[in-house]
Amino acid sequence: MASSPPEYQTWSQQDLINRVIELEGRLKAQTASLSASSLAFKTRAAPSKRSFDPSKYSTRLIALKIAYLGQRYNGFESQPKCFTPLPTIEEELWKALCKSRLISPPHEEGDEETISWQGCDYSKCGRTDRGVSAFGQVIGIRVRSNRPSSRRNELGRRSSESSSVGDDATIGKVVTLPLNEAVPGSESGDINSDDGLEDSKRNFDSIKDELPYPKILNKLLPKDIRVLAWCPNPPDDFSARFACRERQYRYFFTQPAFAPVPGPAGIQRHGSKSGREGWLDIDAMREAASHFLGLHDFRNFCKVDASKQLTSFERRIFHADIKEVQPHEAPLCHLARPEFGARSATPDATKDHSSALTPGYANSPKIYTFEVHGSAFLWHQVRHMVGVLFLVGQGLEPPSVVRDLLDIKSHPRRPKYEMATDAPLVLWNCIFPKDEEGPRQDGLDWAYIGSDDGERSALRSEKYGRGSIVDELWTVWRQRKIDELLAGTLLDMVVGQGKADFSAAANTTEDRGAKPASQKVFDGSDTTRLAGKYVPIMEKECMESVEIINQKYAEKKARALKMDASD
Numbered sequence: 111m112a113s114s115p116p117e118y119q120t121w122s123q124q125d126l127i128n129r130v131i132e133l134e135g136r137l138k139a140q141t142a143s144l145s146a147s148s149l150a151f152k153t154r155a156a157p158s159k160r161s162f163d164p165s166k167y168s169t170r171l172i173a174l175k176i177a178y179l180g181q182r183y184n185g186f187e188s189q190p191k192c193f194t195p196l197p198t199i200e201e202e203l204w205k206a207l208c209k210s211r212l213i214s215p216p217h218e219e220g221d222e223e224t225i226s227w228q229g230c231d232y233s234k235c236g237r238t239d240r241g242v243s244a245f246g247q248v249i250g251i252r253v254r255s256n257r258p259s260s261r262r263n264e265l266g267r268r269s270s271e272s273s274s275v276g277d278d279a280t281i282g283k284v285v286t287l288p289l290n291e292a293v294p295g296s297e298s299g300d301i302n303s304d305d306g307l308e309d310s311k312r313n314f315d316s317i318k319d320e321l322p323y324p325k326i327l328n329k330l331l332p333k334d335i336r337v338l339a340w341c342p343n344p345p346d347d348f349s350a351r352f353a354c355r356e357r358q359y360r361y362f363f364t365q366p367a368f369a370p371v372p373g374p375a376g377i378q379r380h381g382s383k384s385g386r387e388g389w390l391d392i393d394a395m396r397e398a399a400s401h402f403l404g405l406h407d408f409r410n411f412c413k414v415d416a417s418k419q420l421t422s423f424e425r426r427i428f429h430a431d432i433k434e435v436q437p438h439e440a441p442l443c444h445l446a447r448p449e450f451g452a453r454s455a456t457p458d459a460t461k462d463h464s465s466a467l468t469p470g471y472a473n474s475p476k477i478y479t480f481e482v483h484g485s486a487f488l489w490h491q492v493r494h495m496v497g498v499l500f501l502v503g504q505g506l507e508p509p510s511v512v513r514d515l516l517d518i519k520s521h522p523r524r525p526k527y528e529m530a531t532d533a534p535l536v537l538w539n540c541i542f543p544k545d546e547e548g549p550r551q552d553g554l555d556w557a558y559i560g561s562d563d564g565e566r567s568a569l570r571s572e573k574y575g576r577g578s579i580v581d582e583l584w585t586v587w588r589q590r591k592i593d594e595l596l597a598g599t600l601l602d603m604v605v606g607q608g609k610a611d612f613s614a615a616a617n618t619t620e621d622r623g624a625k626p627a628s629q630k631v632f633d634g635s636d637t638t639r640l641a642g643k644y645v646p647i648m649e650k651e652c653m654e655s656v657e658i659i660n661q662k663y664a665e666k667k668a669r670a671l672k673m674d675a676s677d
Contacts, residue, residue, distance in 0.1 A: 153282075164214035168444030170255040171231055171348060172323065173248055173341035173554060178245040179334040179586070181533055187237045188225050196240070201225065201334060203249070206330035212253040214322070217539070227251075233360070235350040235540040236357060241532030243271070246358070246539035248352040257314055257322050277527070296488040317557050324559050324573050324579075333582045339558040356428065356550045357487060361496045362534040363482040365390055365518035365634045380505035387630060395432045398502040398509035399480065401516065402430040402495060410524040411495050412488035414656055416663030423656070425491070428550065429483040432478055472582065474515045481538075496530035498647070500632050506644055514648060523652035530634040 111369040118126060176199075180622075188204070204225050207213045215228050231252040238244055309311040324337040331337070344354070370376050370388035378387045385391070409423040478498055496517070501507040516523060542555030560573030574580050653659075 127545075130667050142645065143171065160212065162211055162589060164211070164254065164378060168255045168257045169252050169343070170257060171250065171344060171346070172325075173250050173344045173348065173350065174323070174337055175339040175341075176247045176249065176557060177245045177336050177338050178247070180238060181241050182332075182334060183240070185238055185240045186234070186244070190225065198207055199238075199247075200234075202331055202335055203327075206327050207251070207253070209330055210326050211325065212321075213251070214584070223374070228475045233348070233352075235348040235354045236537050238535075239532060242535045242537065243533075244537035247537055248350045248354070248540045248542070250344060250348045253323065253580075254321070254559075256319060257316075259392045275458075276358060306529060322572070328579060329574075333586050336579055336583065336629070337559075338579075339556040341554045341556050343555060350540070353542050355542045356483055356485060357537065357541050358481070358483045358539040358541070359480075359487070359492045360536050361492065361530065362536070363478055363480075363500075363634055365392070365476040365478055367500070368630070368638050369634050378505070383505055387504075387506065390500070390632075391479075391505060392432055392434075393502065394505075394509050395480075395499045395503045398499055398512045399430045399432055401509070401512040402427045402482065406487055406516045407518045408491055408516075409656055410521060411491050411498070412524075413490040413494075414528075414653075414659050416659050417658050419664065420488075423488060423661070425487060427482060430495075430589045431481055433481055434478050452602065454631065458566070491530055493529040493532065496535075497528055500528075500530060500634065505663075506629070506631070507647055511647055521652075523649070523655050525647050525650040526649050527650060528631075528633055534607060534634050539631070551582045 116129075118129075118406075121129070178199050180199070182196065183202075184194040184198050188198045188200040208215075213230050215226050215230055217224070217226065229252070231250065233250040235248040236246070236250065236432060267388075320342065327337045348669050366388035367390050369386045370386050377384055378385045383391075405424055405426045407423050408425050412423065414420070482492060482495065482500060498507065502509055502511065515525075541550055541552045542554050542623040543550055560580055560674045572578055628640040628642050629644040631641045631644070654662075
């Protein structure tokens with residue numbers, strides 16, 4: 111028989127308080143019991159973290175060809191112990207290589223984030239600055255390999271066994287060998303030293319049976335950094351920096367360079383020439399660019415890095431020209447090929463489809479590029495070269511200004527002029543000839559993603575389809591293309607609105623007696639820079655000489671070292 115509920119209305123205040131305290135205690139105990147049983151039911155033992163012993167794997171020296179869009183990055187090279195507002199390309203590569211266990215450089219405990227290429231035989235070809243892109247950057251690096259190496263595995267096994275014998279501090283620990291430590295009995299730790307016989311017995315294919323390096327890294331890298339190819343057999347002493355004999359850059363710009371003003375108000379006169387502002391004189395730019403060819407001292411076309419204490423600024427330029435980007439070279443021109451058509455089509459391999467026009471290209475502003483090939487380049491050299499070419503294209507400087515700036519005897523100090531902006535500059539390619547005395551043609555045997563060449567067909571599936579390199583780069587391109595489309599449509603709409611009588615604009619500022627407008631100067635960026643009354647380059651104030659800049663830096667460094675020693 112159920113008990114009747116308490117008649118709380120008859121209880122005293124103290125009895126009611128005691129009852130509330132009692133019920134709260136019961137509720138807490140019941141809740142704790144239920145939570146403990148539920149947690150015990152749902153909780154599973156966390157899997158133990160598997161240790162990784164790199165000494166059990168063979169390694170190989172390879173080269174990687176990398177492309178990246180640089181506007182979201184603080185340049186290519188990481189700056190040790192230096193905070194940068196944006197990540198660097200090198201940092202992203204480091205994280206991907208370490209996460210994939212392709213490299214396992216030694217670290218001090220608690221310092222796993224510090225970039226250290228010790229034991230990796232790491233080298234890089236170019237050090238692009240903040241905002242600069244690259245489509246043919248090359249690095250050399252020693253990475254983990256699938257290639258069988260029983261002697262190295264035996265070494266790793268013996269190392270593990272020996273590490274568990276001795277004092278208590280070493281029991282259970284695994285001794286990790288650096289990636290390039292030599293195998294006993296051989297002269298180096300490279301798998302190519304004396305494992306060839308064993309590899310041939312196993313019929314190991316250096317590409318099909320190897321780890322898919324581009325695929326592994328592209329899964330871990332940001333979408334605007336892609337590994338395009340890898341070279342399985344660079345020279346034993348390969349250095350991406352010192353083996354490169356030619357670096358090729360391209361700087362892109364539009365024609366017109368900035369928005370023209372219609373009617374008489376948009377006409378500018380420079381000496382005996384006149385033209386509408388915004389349009390560049392391409393022929394004059396080509397003439398100026400031709401002066402770069404050959405071996406010259408480019409101290410007036412660079413920013414002096416005093417920390418390097420350079421005394422020679424001579425660099426050889428093999429090629430320098432202004433070229434129009436043709437329709438078959440324009441972005442996404444591959445869509446005009448029949449195999450990418452709306453309907454299924456089998457391309458005729460005997461026909462050249464490169465001349466197919468990209469839709470809408472003919473009505474768009476033309477795209478030009480300054481192409482320059484050289485043995486090596488100084489800091490900001492290309493951007494200074496382009497900055498002067500833009501002044502020539504605007505009619506603010508004659509083409510001969512390039513020749514004058516290269517005349518170091520007459521002009522030993524650089525005038526204070528502005529270099530071109532960073533975003534349109536691309537490190538296009540890096541050339542590694544087989545023979546230093548032979549033609550400047552790339553001698554590295556690259557295995558590209560999507561190669562149709564027999565033994566490299568395994569790379570083909572990585573090029574197209576969901577999650578492929580083309581699929582991910584399409585996503586990057588389309589986002590920017592929609593922005594371009596909307597901005598261009600809005601621009602056309604605004605220009606077409608209202609009625610305009612350009613003949614009424616004949617009363618320019620000069621006709622009205624007003625002060626002439628400030629000179630617009632184009633430097634490759636999205637907007638022009640107002641320069642007031644333009645002062646020719648050769649009349650501008652000059653920087654200090656290279657010798658003085660180097661001397662001041664050396665003296666400052668000596669004072670800093672002296673103060674550190676006294677402390």
